[in-house]
Amino acid sequence: MTMAAVIETRAGTQARPETSRIATVELVRDMRDAESVWRGLEQSNQFSTPYQRFDFLEAWQRQVGEREGIRPFIVIAYDREHQPLLLLPLGVKRESGARVARFLGGKHATFNMALWRKDFAAAATQADLDALISGIRVHAQADVLALTQQPRRWTDLPNPFALLPGQPSANDCPLLTMEPGAAPASRVSNSFRRRLKGKERKLQTLAGYGYRLATTDADIKRLLDWFFTIKPQRMAAQQLPNVFADPGIEDFIRDACMTRLSGGGHAIDIHALECDDEVIAFFAGVADANRFSMMFNTYTLSGNAKYSPGLILMRDIIDHYAELGTTSLDLGIGSDDYKRLFCKDDEPIFDSFVPLNVRGRIAAAALSSLMHAKRLIKHTPALMQIAQRVRGVLQ
Template identity: 30%
Template sequence: MSVLSRDSLSAYAELARRGVCAPPQSALWIEEWVATTGPDGFLAVLEAEGGPACALALEVIRSGPFRIARFMGGRHANGNFPLLVPDATASIEIEAMLPAIRAARPDIDALVLERLLPDLDGLPNPLLRFPHFPSPNLALAANLEGGFDALLSRVSGKRKRKKHRSQMRKFEAAGGFRLIEASTPEEVSRLLDAFFAMKEFRFRNMGIANVFGDVEVQNFFRSLFLDALRENPPPFVLHALEVGGTLRAVTGSARAGKRIVCEFGAIAKDELAHASPGDFLFFENIGKAGRQGFEIFDFSVGDEPYKRLWCEIETRHFDVAVPLTPKGRILAGALQMKAAAKSYVKNSPAMWRLAKMLRRSAAGNQTAQD
């Protein structure tokens, strides 16, 4: 284990150039999270056959009376997979991390690693050798093997093309439209400003805490997408649909090996919302991903109707909660029960409708008080 320092982060970045990982464990993500949030974090590195084979970048936070180690990025870290050197994966003994973490950080009650991919690019996730349980939410993805036209042939492509042409006509009548891939600092700033405003409006109306509302989180994403511009192609990229000079839909994505992952998206709730600008932008983004040779367009965590229109691949993520202290055993058990309860509600259409109705009602009451 090593504390976060310029040297340790440089060593992590060097390892990342030889390995594979999910975007939230990439060197750029970790560097930006450290720079913008200043976490109490550490790097855990396992060696095999004389060299580094697996690495985890973790932060320590307080959750009620507990202190836990988790992925950097919190709820923004989805589809998680550690940094692995493929040639050394067979000899990894992931369990060896636990005594090392206990010895270096006896204050940590539990290792809590959420939303784990079962595998990545054909490599099994070694973290699933720890006790684990299903995450409450599915992840959905579109299969682009064979290209965009092949995908359309399987997912009502004729109807989608017809709708896309109709949307074009509406957007042209509303002042013309433009598709943007942010390639300058000014475009990154403009697209993120619009996205944060869209999310604030949506979450407030849904009665959900705005996970993008914290200034540190916003600064993190600004730095992440700005500094990604230094690489070719950028590992993190923003796309947007502009109609009549106004941004109507924004997405933020990560390029990760054979897949492109949509990390977030939002639409403006204005006079053109009925024309489904988000659907239009996804049509364009997925088509572009197919032309660029990606095999998977990953919508990430969350089962939503607009994702189901494209997706043939369902992935069940997993959560790990390993107690490191007697107090941590209480937390690990509680997290497993909480995940099971959430899964029950979300897998019951009637219960899920009721939960969303209560949430909207609570949001309305709060707005009235404001």
């Protein structure tokens, strides 16, 4: 970090009014300078999602964000004893003439949230949010905050940002809620389990068949090598663009999958069905004590695909996390048919576009209208069919 950047960060601290528990708001432009506060606020006794872990977002920014011209825009709010109350992990980039601050992680983070001190999040008020936005505005480093794909609740608390003006996000996120200690049939019905067992009997004849959570570097590398070979072929067959070919994406995923967390597991965990001859199905996602959230998946191109290995693996993952006491599981953005076989509910998610100046008001209105139009298309079958046909032609 340059000396100029250090001066900019420290000099940007601004006192807040007495009506809020937020006493100062600081802007940090180097993620490493925020690491100590960040890791403190991502502990299990605080309030955040696994998508906002430092290890996950540092790998994304280093491999993807920097290539896209995104500059870290990390906001930290402190109380009067200079104890951190929240950290907002944003990055800023110029879009259509406006400086737009968005959550780091891009499309690879299903959920976006600040990292909160839990007692503060539980009692946060509109005055606190007003003080936060006012403190950000003082720095004059962005025109608008585009705070998209935020959960209205996370685990046992409402998201304080739900107090901001907002609108439903363009996409839905299928959700499975699991009650600790409940019978397996409460999460995957007995009839569905029997159907999967019937299919799985064909796979169980394969030598070395089984479900595995990758724990060693060698297994993680082997599974990722397979994934990055098979997934592009599957996407091409569906006439979909290979998003994993974008600059830095594969490097980010490999880094995050290899990064071990202090509490166990990895920044991205890999689950697989395998036999001695091949990988049969692959799911990867992020997890904490309360939630597993799926990010990406694929399955074999061989004849074993006809036995629904992806569904079998999903059942195994659900049972694995239920045994750990996990209380919810989601299958990522989008309402694909297979997701509805497991997830009957949706996680309510919303967007907020907060202007910070005159230019930001114009940008916020434009961004809000664009996301509203996307939601309308995705929730109107006739419009969605047209959009899919257009995408197919372009491909």
